[in-house]
Amino acid sequence: MTRARRAAACALLVAGGLAVPAASAAGQEEPRRVRLESLDVSDNLYLLRGGGNNILALVREDSVVLVDTLGVGWGAATRAALDNLTTAPVTMIINSHDHAGHTAGNVEFPHVTVTVAHENAKRRMESMDAFSGANARYLPNRTFSDTLTLLDGIDRVELHYFGASHTDADAVVVFPEKGIAFMGDLFASTSPPYVDTAAGGIATRYPEVLAAVLEELSYFPEFVRGPEVRTFDMVVPGHQEPPDLTPLLAWFTWADLERYAQFTRDLVGAVTRAHAAGGGAGEAEAAARGVAGGYPGYDMEYVRPFVATVLEELDGAGR
Numbered sequence: 524m525t526r527a528r529r530a531a532a533c534a535l536l537v538a539g540g541l542a543v544p545a546a547s548a549a550g551q552e553e554p555r556r557v558r559l560e561s562l563d564v565s566d567n568l569y570l571l572r573g574g575g576n577n578i579l580a581l582v583r584e585d586s587v588v589l590v591d592t593l594g595v596g597w598g599a600a601t602r603a604a605l606d607n608l609t610t611a612p613v614t615m616i617i618n619s620h621d622h623a624g625h626t627a628g629n630v631e632f633p634h635v636t637v638t639v640a641h642e643n644a645k646r647r648m649e650s651m652d653a654f655s656g657a658n659a660r661y662l663p664n665r666t667f668s669d670t671l672t673l674l675d676g677i678d679r680v681e682l683h684y685f686g687a688s689h690t691d692a693d694a695v696v697v698f699p700e701k702g703i704a705f706m707g708d709l710f711a712s713t714s715p716p717y718v719d720t721a722a723g724g725i726a727t728r729y730p731e732v733l734a735a736v737l738e739e740l741s742y743f744p745e746f747v748r749g750p751e752v753r754t755f756d757m758v759v760p761g762h763q764e765p766p767d768l769t770p771l772l773a774w775f776t777w778a779d780l781e782r783y784a785q786f787t788r789d790l791v792g793a794v795t796r797a798h799a800a801g802g803g804a805g806e807a808e809a810a811a812r813g814v815a816g817g818y819p820g821y822d823m824e825y826v827r828p829f830v831a832t833v834l835e836e837l838d839g840a841g842r
């Protein structure tokens with residue numbers, strides 16, 4: 524497989540999920556099913572999963588807020604999952620970034636009045652087929668550059684931007700009163716990050732962007748919710764498959780995000796050292812793979828495109 528094709532396959536896997544439905548032997552599309560998980564039984568925030576993507580649904584008294592959509596064709600299955608909880612319409616969508624697997628499904632929620640995304644995400648979404656013609660009304664109509672706060676009370680949502688890494692438009696979506704942070708594709712899964720350079724992504728910046736997330740949001744790990752002091756302790760990745768737990772309270776924590784940040788630092792460091800020593804792509808990849816030993820359970824299948832992007836950036840900086 525050429526590098527370009529490998530990168531494209533990775534983009535589809537990581538960013539787009541199952542953009543094209545799998546066909547059965549009879550040529551019929553397999554039905555799309557969205558899995559619904561409670562994050563915390565006492566709370567109104569839920570995880571929905573379909574096509575390899577994770578999104579959140581904040582179920583309010585008379586409306587639903589989605590954090591990301593599941594891509595084209597997943598609207599009905601998403602609604603069917605929500606129907607287990609409420610008949611209230613989806614009225615607000617927060618897009619973590621512009622990749623189609625996180626945004627193209629916006630057009631399947633006709634009651635939405637507010638769509639929020641980083642200003643760089645909106646700019647690229649304007650040229651996506653999914654939002655052409657009459658569908659332009661599903662584009663973000665509220666944007667931000669650094670931070671934005673939405674709603675209030677227990678449902679308060681904060682959007683934070685920390686710079687270019689996966690793309691140049693990735694928002695960390697934080698529910699401070701619930702102790703939950705949705706990472707989108709900044710922390711897609713426990714594997715080398717996918718960096719979309721065409722969308723402004725910068726591989727060598729990944730460690731510092733995640734360090735900024737940890738630093739800026741470090742005041743969250745302890746917060747008061749009602750009479751209890753709770754821990755800001757659930758980090759939801761954009762693609763990682765959740766464990767079979769209900770509620771999902773024991774999933775990824777702040778400590779896992781710290782570990783992932785260190786993983787990206789180790790990866791970039793290993794490739795940078797190999798490059799400085801005059802090594803080529805093979806040596807750099809071997810060095811990057813050597814990092815995996817410190818991270819049991821991490822999947823290194825897609826390390827090659829990440830290494831290639833780091834090398835391109837290092838070569839570019841040396842010119």
Ligand SMILES: [Zn+2]
Pocket residue numbers: 537538620622689708
């Ligand atoms: Zn993405």
